[in-house]
Amino acid sequence: MEKFVEFPENFLWGAASSGPQTEGNYGKAHENVMDRWFHTKPEDFFDQVGPDIASNFYHTYPEDFVLMKKIGFNSFRTSIQWSRLIKDFETGEVDPDGAKFYQSIIDEAKKNNITLILNLHHFDLPAELLDEYGGWESKHVVD
Numbered sequence: 001m002e003k004f005v006e007f008p009e010n011f012l013w014g015a016a017s018s019g020p021q022t023e024g025n026y027g028k029a030h031e032n033v034m035d036r037w038f039h040t041k042p043e044d045f046f047d048q049v050g051p052d053i054a055s056n057f058y059h060t061y062p063e064d065f066v067l068m069k070k071i072g073f074n075s076f077r078t079s080i081q082w083s084r085l086i087k088d089f090e091t092g093e094v095d096p097d098g099a100k101f102y103q104s105i106i107d108e109a110k111k112n113n114i115t116l117i118l119n120l121h122h123f124d125l126p127a128e129l130l131d132e133y134g135g136w137e138s139k140h141v142v143d
Helices: 033-040 057-070 096-111 127-133
Strands: 014-016 075-079 086-088 115-119
Touching: 033 127, 057 096, 086 096, 096 115
Parallel strands: 014 075, 075 115
Antiparallel strands: none
């Protein structure tokens, strides 16, 4: 007798990625630690493909959400890059282009009935915060 696993009615079927993997560094005002790592040691990256190329989601996300829906996904987990969203790390001023980009992602996901699960850090600390304050070790960065 075969055993089948039954998933709950509201089970999230989807994909997961991160801002650095999907958006790369296209159009960002600030470099993050992943961008810097790639620019200083591209040989550490498979086939030397890094944030300069990424997966091109930055340009294709409307079609990507349509494809997710078409194959039965109902969720997508990704991250919001501080280095795209924040214009000034000292004042917290938001970059209007970054905010517009993330709002567009939210709108496209909703339009396709895709539940977004957003996180605020996926190995993409802005390099300026690392240089100036030592990164996560600093209360200035954490607070």
